[in-house]
Amino acid sequence: MSLALECRKIKRTGLTAAFLGGELLASAVPVLNMAYRPELYLHREASPVNVLLGAGWQMMVMLNVLLIVTGACALYHMEYADNAILKMCSLPVKESGLFFGKAFLIAGLSAVFLLMEAVSVAGCAVRWFGTGREVCGEVLRNLGFSLLLLLPAILLALLIASVCKNMWIALGVGVIGVLIATMIPAGQFAASLFPFALPFRTLSGLEQETIRGYVTAGAAETAAISVLEIILLRVRRAFQ
Amino acid sequence: MNIIETQNLTKSYAGVTAVSGLNLHVPKGTVYGFLGPNGAGKSTTMKMLLGLTRPTSGSFVMDGKRFPGGRTQILKEVGSLIEAPAFYGNLTGEENLEIIRRILGLPKSSVSEALELTGLTQYRRRLAKKYSLGMKQRLGLAGALIGRPPILILDEPTNGLDPVGIHEIRTLIRSLPRQFGCTVFVSSHLLSEIELMADSIGILNHGRLLFEGTMDGLKSGAAAQGYPTDNLEDTFLALIDADNRQRGGIR
Ligand SMILES: Nc1ncnc2c1ncn2[C@@H]1O[C@H](COP(=O)(O)OP(=O)(O)OP(=O)(O)O)[C@@H](O)[C@H]1O
Ligand SMILES: [Mg+2]
Numbered sequence: 296m297s298l299a300l301e302c303r304k305i306k307r308t309g310l311t312a313a314f315l316g317g318e319l320l321a322s323a324v325p326v327l328n329m330a331y332r333p334e335l336y337l338h339r340e341a342s343p344v345n346v347l348l349g350a351g352w353q354m355m356v357m358l359n360v361l362l363i364v365t366g367a368c369a370l371y372h373m374e375y376a377d378n379a380i381l382k383m384c385s386l387p388v389k390e391s392g393l394f395f396g397k398a399f400l401i402a403g404l405s406a407v408f409l410l411m412e413a414v415s416v417a418g419c420a421v422r423w424f425g426t427g428r429e430v431c432g433e434v435l436r437n438l439g440f441s442l443l444l445l446l447p448a449i450l451l452a453l454l455i456a457s458v459c460k461n462m463w464i465a466l467g468v469g470v471i472g473v474l475i476a477t478m479i480p481a482g483q484f485a486a487s488l489f490p491f492a493l494p495f496r497t498l499s500g501l502e503q504e505t506i507r508g509y510v511t512a513g514a515a516e517t518a519a520i521s522v523l524e525i526i527l528l529r530v531r532r533a534f535q
Numbered sequence: 536m537n538i539i540e541t542q543n544l545t546k547s548y549a550g551v552t553a554v555s556g557l558n559l560h561v562p563k564g565t566v567y568g569f570l571g572p573n574g575a576g577k578s579t580t581m582k583m584l585l586g587l588t589r590p591t592s593g594s595f596v597m598d599g600k601r602f603p604g605g606r607t608q609i610l611k612e613v614g615s616l617i618e619a620p621a622f623y624g625n626l627t628g629e630e631n632l633e634i635i636r637r638i639l640g641l642p643k644s645s646v647s648e649a650l651e652l653t654g655l656t657q658y659r660r661r662l663a664k665k666y667s668l669g670m671k672q673r674l675g676l677a678g679a680l681i682g683r684p685p686i687l688i689l690d691e692p693t694n695g696l697d698p699v700g701i702h703e704i705r706t707l708i709r710s711l712p713r714q715f716g717c718t719v720f721v722s723s724h725l726l727s728e729i730e731l732m733a734d735s736i737g738i739l740n741h742g743r744l745l746f747e748g749t750m751d752g753l754k755s756g757a758a759a760q761g762y763p764t765d766n767l768e769d770t771f772l773a774l775i776d777a778d779n780r781q782r783g784g785i786r
Contacts, residue, residue: 300634307625307662377664378621382678385585385617386638387610534548535588 297396318408322415324351343424345499364469367452372462447490447516538563543593555742568733569722576742577722614684620675624664649681668695726771
């Protein structure tokens with residue numbers, strides 16, 4: 296219900312076009328890598344999917360997270376710009392419903408882009424590494440893992456956007472968050488749990504134990520940020 | 536029977552008491568004029584009634600439901616327009632109302648009905664951000680009237696309208712109790728305007744209720760206290776002025 300409403304509200308904002316554009320760019324990364332410097336990747340030990348993700352994932356996920364931050368800002372700007380949020384809050388729905396509707400919308404768009412990226416990676420594996428059908432399973436496992444790890448980033452971006460009525464501040468904070476995330480080295484487990492840093496991880500080379508750690512962290516952060524948003528909305532209502 | 540009743544409703548912001556110990560009684564099926572100068576606390580009171588801001592103390596009952604427990608139930612029955620109109624600029628007038636209609640679960644025809652009532656039908660396909668001030672105000676009104684809610688809370692609904700528009704909206708508000716059985720709680724700065732619409736009035740100054748009752752009650756009460764009564768605007772000003780002086784000249 297609230298997802299359907301959010302889809303109606305984004306008419307003419309150019310949001311879907313922006314997501315699609317950014318997504319085509321991200322999906323092009325592995326293709327360009329293989330087209331222009333195949334010799335770098337073709338004779339590695341690891342599985343083709345791991346090689347492809349190792350070469351391009353940082354770039355791809357950075358685009359994804361930046362799109363999410365921008366999307367979150369745009370979604371809340373729409374509410375604040377002409378004060379539509381005031382009308383929404385005086386209707387018999389919960390204000391947090393707005394937040395979760397937007398979260399579902401961005402998560403849906405993110406799932407679409409992860410799928411496009413998965414297709415691109417699988418395509419590259421087949422085209423340049425000559426792998427067969429079996430690549431699909433590996434790619435899909437990576438897709439599920441990435442989607443889960445993207446959830447905390449989506450919610451955090453929306454939380455920032457919902458708290459800052461000025462879109463530019465929300466955007467600034469979000470971009471700084473993404474930049475910090477890119478600087479966190481892979482080995483540092485604790486630091487890599489920062490919501491914007493989480494999606495930079497891929498399944499390749501991770502121990503079962505660590506994977507379980509990331510999955511738990513992704514789920515826990517998703518829950519924690521949701522609760523935090525609900526609390527923040529209540530506090531704000533008391534002071535408004 | 537009173538459809539809205541507040542009990543010692545109070546709202547304080549850091550350092551300012553916007554509304555203090557308010558006890559309102561709004562009779563069902565009437566137009567209630569809520570009057571007060573700038574900063575009297577009219578909008579703050581209305582925001583509390585809609586659950587947009589939490590009262591510092593006190594509570595209220597609306598159509599038998601007590602706040603805050605019955606918030607969602609209360610809001611199902613209330614159409615509102617608070618301060619400046621609020622809308623999605625990237626959507627047309629019609630699309631804006633469509634969003635509200637879906638949230639309220641109303642029949643499809645309610646959108647065109649609301650557009651018709653507020654005279655926006657010919658502009659329904661125009662983007663809301665391209666609306667003139669008066670059209671935006673009408674869109675806000677349409678969003679309040681959609682589905683004919685039993686209670687309407689309207690904060691200065693004639694803001695930004697031209698004289699013809701003011702007359703039109705006033706007539707509309709006046710007719711709502713008879714036409715749809717609504718109760719209208721409407722605020723204004725102008726006693727002259729309220730006089731033309733309201734059955735009963737409440738006068739607010741610095742967050743406190745100075746008077747509540749009918750227009751005739753106001754006239755006779757003012758006459759008894761020696762205030763001018765031949766022009767109601769003077770009566771209003773004299774009342775406010777006396778209250779301000781009593782508070783030691785703070786303004
Ligand atoms: N969010 C807020 N924080 C602090 N003070 C506030 C806030 N909102 C309102 N006030 C103060 O509360 C008082 C009442 O404001 P309110 O908007 O209710 O007045 P009003 O009667 O609607 O005035 P107007 O006729 O100008 O619309 C004012 O002194 C205002 O400065
Ligand atoms: Mg006001």
